[in-house]
Amino acid sequence: MNKIAFFDSSHDLPEEIISAAGYIPYKILGDVHASNEPADQYLQNFFCPAAKSFFTEALHKSGDWSGIVVAQGCNTTNRHFDVWKMHIKTPFLYWFNAPVKNDEIALGFMKKEIKAFIDALESFFKVKIGDDKIRESIRVANEIKKLLQKLSAMRSTKDIPNRDYLQAILVTLQQNRMDAVASLEQISREWSARPAFPSGKKKALLTGSDVSYPEWMDTLDKCDVRVVRDDLSIGERYFSGLIPESGDPIESLARYYLNIPRPATKPGLRGRIEFLKSILRTTPIDGIVSQNLKFCEPFAYDSVSVNNALKEDGHKLIHFEREFTPVTDQQIVTRLTAFTETL
Amino acid sequence: MNTKNTANNANIAKEQIKVEVLPHAKDLKSVMLYYLIKGELYSKLPWKKTAWTCAGFPVEFLWAYDMFPLHPENMSTVAAARKQSLRLIEHTEAMGYSRDLCSYCKTSMGAFDTGIKTTLGGIAKPDLVTCTNTICDTHWKWFQIMAEKMNVPFYMFDIPKWVSGTSEKKLEEYIDYVVEQFHDFSAFMERNFGKKLNEKKMRKTLATSTELTNLWREIYEYRKAVPSPYSAAETSASFFPLVVLPGKKIGVKFYKKILGDIQMRVAETKGTLPEGKEQFRLLFEGIPFWYRMRFMFDLARYGAVVTYEPYTYSFSPVKPSADVPFEQALRAVAKIMMDLPYSYNLERRIDYFNNAVDEYKIDGVILHENMSCRPSSTGMIDLKNAIQKEKNIPVLILQCDMNDPRAFAEGPIMTRVESFIEMMRENKKKRG
Ligand code: SF4
Ligand code: SF4
Numbered sequence: 001m002n003k004i005a006f007f008d009s010s011h012d013l014p015e016e017i018i019s020a021a022g023y024i025p026y027k028i029l030g031d032v033h034a035s036n037e038p039a040d041q042y043l044q045n046f047f048c049p050a051a052k053s054f055f056t057e058a059l060h061k062s063g064d065w066s067g068i069v070v071a072q073g074c075n076t077t078n079r080h081f082d083v084w085k086m087h088i089k090t091p092f093l094y095w096f097n098a099p100v101k102n103d104e105i106a107l108g109f110m111k112k113e114i115k116a117f118i119d120a121l122e123s124f125f126k127v128k129i130g131d132d133k134i135r136e137s138i139r140v141a142n143e144i145k146k147l148l149q150k151l152s153a154m155r156s157t158k159d160i161p162n163r164d165y166l167q168a169i170l171v172t173l174q175q176n177r178m179d180a181v182a183s184l185e186q187i188s189r190e191w192s193a194r195p196a197f198p199s200g201k202k203k204a205l206l207t208g209s210d211v212s213y214p215e216w217m218d219t220l221d222k223c224d225v226r227v228v229r230d231d232l233s234i235g236e237r238y239f240s241g242l243i244p245e246s247g248d249p250i251e252s253l254a255r256y257y258l259n260i261p262r263p264a265t266k267p268g269l270r271g272r273i274e275f276l277k278s279i280l281r282t283t284p285i286d287g288i289v290s291q292n293l294k295f296c297e298p299f300a301y302d303s304v305s306v307n308n309a310l311k312e313d314g315h316k317l318i319h320f321e322r323e324f325t326p327v328t329d330q331q332i333v334t335r336l337t338a339f340t341e342t343l
Numbered sequence: 344m345n346t347k348n349t350a351n352n353a354n355i356a357k358e359q360i361k362v363e364v365l366p367h368a369k370d371l372k373s374v375m376l377y378y379l380i381k382g383e384l385y386s387k388l389p390w391k392k393t394a395w396t397c398a399g400f401p402v403e404f405l406w407a408y409d410m411f412p413l414h415p416e417n418m419s420t421v422a423a424a425r426k427q428s429l430r431l432i433e434h435t436e437a438m439g440y441s442r443d444l445c446s447y448c449k450t451s452m453g454a455f456d457t458g459i460k461t462t463l464g465g466i467a468k469p470d471l472v473t474c475t476n477t478i479c480d481t482h483w484k485w486f487q488i489m490a491e492k493m494n495v496p497f498y499m500f501d502i503p504k505w506v507s508g509t510s511e512k513k514l515e516e517y518i519d520y521v522v523e524q525f526h527d528f529s530a531f532m533e534r535n536f537g538k539k540l541n542e543k544k545m546r547k548t549l550a551t552s553t554e555l556t557n558l559w560r561e562i563y564e565y566r567k568a569v570p571s572p573y574s575a576a577e578t579s580a581s582f583f584p585l586v587v588l589p590g591k592k593i594g595v596k597f598y599k600k601i602l603g604d605i606q607m608r609v610a611e612t613k614g615t616l617p618e619g620k621e622q623f624r625l626l627f628e629g630i631p632f633w634y635r636m637r638f639m640f641d642l643a644r645y646g647a648v649v650t651y652e653p654y655t656y657s658f659s660p661v662k663p664s665a666d667v668p669f670e671q672a673l674r675a676v677a678k679i680m681m682d683l684p685y686s687y688n689l690e691r692r693i694d695y696f697n698n699a700v701d702e703y704k705i706d707g708v709i710l711h712e713n714m715s716c717r718p719s720s721t722g723m724i725d726l727k728n729a730i731q732k733e734k735n736i737p738v739l740i741l742q743c744d745m746n747d748p749r750a751f752a753e754g755p756i757m758t759r760v761e762s763f764i765e766m767m768r769e770n771k772k773k774r775g
Contacts, residue, residue, distance in 0.1 A: 042724050046714050046717065047717060075480045075718050076721075079718050081688075082507045082688045083689065083725060086507075086690075093508075095508075095509070099503075100476055101501045105524060108520075108523075109523075264484075267483060267487055267499055269491055270491065295443055297443070297444060297445075300440070300444055302484070304438060304440055305491065308439075
């Protein structure tokens with residue numbers, strides 16, 4: 001099965017349509033171990049390094065993909081699209097203008113965008129994407145979401161290193177979704193047999209920029225921080241809700257994507273804070289880890305209001321900026337260790 | 344600092360060449376005062392309403408609701424010009440905002456929090472906060488935070504992105520989406536303020552606004568003349584009415600006077616530099632360094648004149664005629680919101696710049712790679728390469744910031760400018 005890769009800075013692209021077209025939706029996640037030098041030729045040093053890594057990956061791997069879709073998310077998506085168009089060789093480069101708002105007008109627009117996306121895939125790849133196929137891919141997507149919900153819940157009760165949780169999601173985002181169901185079922189069986197939550201670890205809520213490489217999750221573990229809840233797109237936002245399986249599948253997808261908890265790349269600051277508060281009400285948490293990838297503007301803007309609101313409620317919180325690197329940042333380790341001691 | 348280059352500086356800038364400003368340039372002061380005083384009045388009188396808004400927003404809408412538009416970005420430029428921006432930025436950073444965020448936003452947040460005077464860049468609490476995401480995400484992120492903080496209604500227009508290769512069919516769909524939001528905005532205004540859109544007022548405002556932008560575009564036609572009668576040393580300030588006062592007669596009057604001065608200069612084959620001194624015609628892309636406006640004047644020392652800036656031109660789109668059916672006018676406004684030269688996609692931007700190089704007889708291009716403004720800096724490397732290749736003229740990328748003086752390293756910047764001047768000199772020689 002061939003892959004159609006996508007650049008999605010949160011969880012905005014209805015990847016179910018790609019599955020329904022008979023392709024593997026492959027989320028571009030970059031490679032923290034590879035140099036960003038190829039991207040540096042076209043994108044300056046003060047741009048988000050994750051987005052630069054996505055671009056580098058696309059420069060290297062586009063030949064393996066049948067096409068690339070870019071979904072509107074943060075500012076990097078729409079502006080970098082043009083740079084991608086100029087330098088990346090791909091037979092199919094598509095812009096999916098996910099609306100930024102989520103009211104009824106935006107819903108109508110989202111439906112049109114999904115239909116246009118279907119038309120573009122059908123006409124370019126000579127496939128037919130009927131409602132039945134979309135429904136089937138929604139069903140599989142929901143199976144994945146339910147399995148991830150189950151795995152996510154185990155974080156509070158079992159010994160699940162942070163890396164394992166992130167890897168379960170990362171693998172899901174890049175493989176055939178039917179195979180992902182099988183992998184997640186296997187992981188679920190394996191995790192069920194794990195020992196109980198280790199007594200020396202602190203339970204944390206992780207918020208801020210997406211984390212796309214496990215080495216950073218290791219740093220948290222090294223400091224005895226266990227992430228048991230989060231609001232990341234490569235995280236709970238991906239599976240916090242299910243896609244309605246009855247009715248018009250395009251309407252279902254549009255509603256689902258516009259109604260999942262809002263990330264910093266979309267308006268709804270109060271909603272973001274409320275979502276985090278609801279997590280804190282329902283899950284016992286020792287502290288909050290708020291982190292911002294260097295040059296990731298949407299989360300940097302939100303972090304002050306979000307963190308102040310959570311601190312005002314009496315929660316313990318640490319905030320820091322991190323680089324895009326697999327190397328452990330000793331300064332962060334020192335600060336995190338000191339923070340854990342206060343919990 | 345490199346001492347070899349300092350010596351070079353001395354050789355290049357032997358002469359003190361001064362920009363000769365237009366006779367009516369000083370009238371801008373009264374236009375600005377009008378704006379500031381009127382803004383203060385609207386903010387103080389309980390029955391009057393004000394709105395914060397941003398670049399790329401059709402201000403005519405606000406006038407049609409009798410809402411006075413206050414521009415935080417614009418007030419940030421005032422703060423920078425009055426040498427206040429650094430302390431305000433640092434104030435905001437102390438509140439937890441990252442050094443990497445837009446310095447307009449941080450200046451404005453600092454100005455609001457410290458409550459400095461409007462003449463220094465301060466801004467009053469509005470009744471409404473409204474913006475778009477057409478130019479950048481910063482606008483809505485910043486405005487949303489402030490609306491929450493001030494507990495003021497917030498309305499944001501979601502403008503789809505006209506990326507490279509967007510089809511006409513898609514554009515029409517995008518326009519439909521924006522027009523629907525105009526109607527939604529009307530309902531929002533009625534709900535929150537009991538105000539209905541005054542169509543007659545809107546048409547009148549659009550008519551005046553059209554007059555204003557037409558005048559500005561006419562002024563730019565004259566800027567094509569050699570020697571250039573008007574440079575960025577002046578336009579960087581005089582484009583102000585286009586941003587904050589479209590639809591107001593006071594701006595029209597000012598531009599008529601400026602245009603008169605320019606026509607006179609062109610008729611006499613006079614330029615903004617003294618006779619025979621214009622050697623290099625430049626295109627400057629990006630927001631000027633507001634805390635260091637002298638930069639534009641300093642270029643005169645090398646016989647260089649900034650003849651064209653896409654940034655200042657951006658604020659003068661062709662507006663819909665006042666007599667077209669209202670729905671058609673709304674569609675035209677929606678298209679304008681997606682179609683600002685400042686946010687052109689890369690393919691259009693390259694064509695646009697290449698045309699400008701020809702039309703304005705440009706010898707070299709300075710691109711301000713603005714660390715505050717990632718949207719406008721994206722694609723700049725490709726833009727540079729394309730202009731150099733297709734137009735065979737030097738292009739200088741200056742990494743800096745429009746409001747944060749910490750980013751302006753005087754020595755290295757001027758050294759690079761001087762090398763650039765030398766490159767233009769060599770290039771002109773080669774080209775004969
Ligand atoms: S890390 Fe932040 S800036 Fe980078 S792509 Fe993601 S949301 Fe955008
Ligand atoms: S400088 Fe750039 S990022 Fe800042 S408000 Fe203006 S357009 Fe947006």
